[in-house]
Amino acid sequence: MSSQLPQSLVLVGAGKMGGAMLEGWLRIGMAGPGITLVDPHISEAMSALAAEKGMAVNPPKVAAAEVVVLATKPQMLDTAAPAVQALIGPRTLLISILAGKTLGDLAQRLPNAGAIVRAMPNLPASVQRGVTAAAAGPGVSAAQREMADALLGSIGKVEWLADEGLIDAVTAVSGSGPAYVFHLVEALAAAGAAAGLPADLAGRLARATVEGAGEMLFQSDLAPGTLRQNVTSPGGTTAAALEVLMAEDGMPLLMRRAVAAAKRRAEELSG
CATH class of the missing domain: 1.10.3730.10 (ProC C-terminal domain-like)
Incomplete structure (x- = not known):
């Protein structure tokens, strides 16, 4: 496994986009036992993949992870926030693909998160030909940005934005x-x-x-x-x-x- 990939990752929301990302991570060498899936409505296909690769699904207790990827529906953020908070430790990188939720929104609802990357992937990610625009919050280290780049790059190209304010225009284009x-x-x-x-x-x-x-x-x-x-x-x-x-x-x-x-x-x- 690449040194840029995390040893532990929790995926919150294993729907279409979360599932596409998960398949990308496995393809680039992440070990299944290092991945935990948290999704109360997980599909049979995702459950089968988790069982095949040794991933935990909705365990009663999850330790703080190196990376937490938030891929729920945006309107579920408030409901999910307390559970997500418990997954975030002092060195955790939070990657969010929630449309419309800014770095500020995420920091307010998830105060444990000191390092946040906001990302906007698009539908061709499901065939590994997506393009993802990403903006890093001020607490993201160079190593964490490289890790986010590797994870997001597993589903296509990655474009880093110097200004988070460009994400609305990115949404309109890609x-x-x-x-x-x-x-x-x-x-x-x-x-x-x-x-x-x-x-x-x-x-x-x-x-x-x-x-x-x-x-x-x-x-x-x-x-x-x-x-x-x-x-x-x-x-x-x-x-x-x-x-x-x-x-x-x-x-x-x-x-x-x-x-x-x-x-x-x-x-x-x-x-």
Whole structure:
């Protein structure tokens, strides 16, 4: 196991995102017996994984851990706070993925936590292709930040924010962003059907096109604009379509409006 990984970790909330993170930690070498799951509504699949890997599930008493990862629903923080408090020792690193709960919120409700990292992963974490933005509180040491980076990096890329205030904008771009891409597939398929293709064929073509373009982005170091230019012949069909998409009232404006709306809502929810 990497020296950056903790010897003891408690995961509070083993739902979809918590479960994805757990699988990532096991994949990068964390030992199952060092992990404890705390979730009163744990799924059969998670219970089976815990039994297979030797993880404790909802034990009557849990010692303070090196790392506590808080992955419950945000609205459950107040209810869970007393139990979480008992898991936090003087040297515990708390990592929270609770949407809308600031470092200040967490410090107020969990005063035992001297070292807090607030993180915002996104849905592709479930296939190890996520991106997580993270902000470290003032009590986080360099070693703890490296540990958080290793744990969060098990489900994809990690971007550290110097300013926690950027998280609402992060939520609007990468947190909600997968839904924008899924809708792009829907819109492209609908446009293909309107152009005369059978609807099922248009759907398969749209889906495969976005899958392939995403893989090109993943494998290439080129900027997206360069990749776009590389597939655009002057005066060709792609150029004709891009004239529409890149027009003053086209996709850039629409995307700015969408991200701004998501950011406003994130601010309202965290206010």
